[in-house]
Amino acid sequence: MEFEIYKELGIDEKVLKLSSEVMDELKERFETIDEIAEYNQMKVLKAMQECRVAEAHFGTSTGYGYNDDGRDTLEKVYAKTFHTEDALVRAQITCGTHALHLALSANLRPGDELLSPVGKPYDTLEEVIGIRPSVGSLKEYGVSYRQVDLLEDGSFNYEAIKEAINEKTKVVTIQRSKGYASRPTFSVNQIGELIAFIKGIKPEVIVMVDNCYGEFIEKIEPSDVDADMIVGSLIKNPGGGLAPIGGYIAGKKECIERCAYRLTSPGLGKEVGASLGMNQTFFQGFFLAPTVSAGAEKGAIFAAAIYEKLGYKVIPSSREIRHDIIQAVEMRSPEGLIAFCKGIQAAAPVDSYVSPEPWAMPGYDDEVIMAAGAFVQGSSIELSADGPLRPPYTAFFQGGLTFNHARFGIMMSVQKLLEAKIIEL
Ligand SMILES: *Cc1c(COP(=O)(O)O)cnc(C)c1O
Numbered sequence: 351m352e353f354e355i356y357k358e359l360g361i362d363e364k365v366l367k368l369s370s371e372v373m374d375e376l377k378e379r380f381e382t383i384d385e386i387a388e389y390n391q392m393k394v395l396k397a398m399q400e401c402r403v404a405e406a407h408f409g410t411s412t413g414y415g416y417n418d419d420g421r422d423t424l425e426k427v428y429a430k431t432f433h434t435e436d437a438l439v440r441a442q443i444t445c446g447t448h449a450l451h452l453a454l455s456a457n458l459r460p461g462d463e464l465l466s467p468v469g470k471p472y473d474t475l476e477e478v479i480g481i482r483p484s485v486g487s488l489k490e491y492g493v494s495y496r497q498v499d500l501l502e503d504g505s506f507n508y509e510a511i512k513e514a515i516n517e518k519t520k521v522v523t524i525q526r527s528k529g530y531a532s533r534p535t536f537s538v539n540q541i542g543e544l545i546a547f548i549k550g551i552k553p554e555v556i557v558m559v560d561n562c563y564g565e566f567i568e569k570i571e572p573s574d575v576d577a578d579m580i581v582g583s584l585i586k587n588p589g590g591g592l593a594p595i596g597g598y599i600a601g602k603k604e605c606i607e608r609c610a611y612r613l614t615s616p617g618l619g620k621e622v623g624a625s626l627g628m629n630q631t632f633f634q635g636f637f638l639a640p641t642v643s644a645g646a647e648k649g650a651i652f653a654a655a656i657y658e659k660l661g662y663k664v665i666p667s668s669r670e671i672r673h674d675i676i677q678a679v680e681m682r683s684p685e686g687l688i689a690f691c692k693g694i695q696a697a698a699p700v701d702s703y704v705s706p707e708p709w710a711m712p713g714y715d716d717e718v719i720m721a722a723g724a725f726v727q728g729s730s731i732e733l734s735a736d737g738p739l740r741p742p743y744t745a746f747f748q749g750g751l752t753f754n755h756a757r758f759g760i761m762m763s764v765q766k767l768l769e770a771k772i773i774e775l
Pocket of ligand 1: 448
């Protein structure tokens with residue numbers, strides 16, 4: 351390793367040594383990830399070539415955005431890559447939650463029921479669904495909700511799922527990534543088994559998979575195992591770190607059509623929606639997404655390995671197969687969590703000189719600390735960490751536009767723990 355430059359950046363020799371040791375242990379692991387990234391890179395490239403992506407597609411549109419060939423071709427590229435009939439990829443989709451709400455509200459009607467067979471969904475979906483009372487929730491529109499929790503060992507409760515499916519069940523929502531819950535993330539094959547089971551009981555049901563943080567981590571996506579819609583955010587994996595906004599929904603033609611009419615208006619659908627200069631960035635970000643996601647995944651594994659060595663509990667472990675890019679590290683004390691986040695912040699390319707402090711964030715019971723120095727606000731494909739100030743003081747770490755940067759962030763977090771005398775090396 352280039353010791354000098356790291357020392358100039360404030361990293362102790364002992365941290366460097368530890369980092370080098372961990373790197374040696376991970377070589378084989380990383381080869382597998384590179385191989386998946388290589389395959390996915392070719393998958394995206396092939397889709398771009400088959401869709402005849404051209405320089406002309408990088409033009410922009412304003413106003414209504416009629417005849418925006420670039421936008422329409424981008425949606426074809428997404429559909430081809432994810433092996434779906436159609437896709438909606440828009441700057442007008444403001445974030446992942448919006449994309450998920452769009453997919454659900456477009457495909458559910460009053461009197462229908464939504465089923466989550468994988469336990470409680472991501473925090474922000476509680477208000478979308480109306481689990482927590484909220485203005486404009488699906489519940490307000492007469493859509494009921496049913497949930498089947500996972501079994502204690504994290505597996506699907508098939509018996510209870512069978513019982514929960516009824517004549518009202520219209521849409522099933524499956525969250526691929528654990529998000530910030532403590533359950534395991536599901537592999538695409540596990541999701542496929544669950545979908546097959548559900549469609550065996552009720553074939554006409556629409557299955558939506560929340561694909562956030564999961565894109566390009568495996569060679570297949572949930573759309574390859576019969577999901578009717580996959581949904582995600584462009585400021586996570588598929589934006590490749592370049593997209594400054596946006597969301598996508600890829601899936602069956604009639605599902606996407608309903609989403610388009612919901613996003614814009616009945617009668618208008620996909621025909622409108624100016625791309626406002628985003629086309630080139632969205633194409634280029636999607637092109638980079640397989641390697642950027644792989645870099646973030648390697649960063650998560652590096653974090654797991656180094657913190658395991660330091661005696662911390664990490665989820666998942668450094669040896670487990672991954673299905674998303676989130677890493678949890680139980681820091682055991684408020685001081686530990688704060689030092690971890692201060693390290694991530696100090697490693698950022700933007701706002702590295704500020705120091706994150708815990709604060710009472712709206713919607714959370716405990717104080718939360720967040721570290722991010724990103725080019726795109728809130729982008730979690732960029733190096734970031736956060737965690738609520740409550741036992742076991744878990745730091746959630748994700749992102750890094752390059753593996754080198756993700757690794758440096760983790761080294762800096764260890765450095766801060768060392769300086770605060772929370773660990774010894
Ligand atoms: C990030 C995320 C969301 C919500 O996305 P936002 O862009 O933050 O609104 C939903 N589900 C999962 C699993 C996520 O990781």
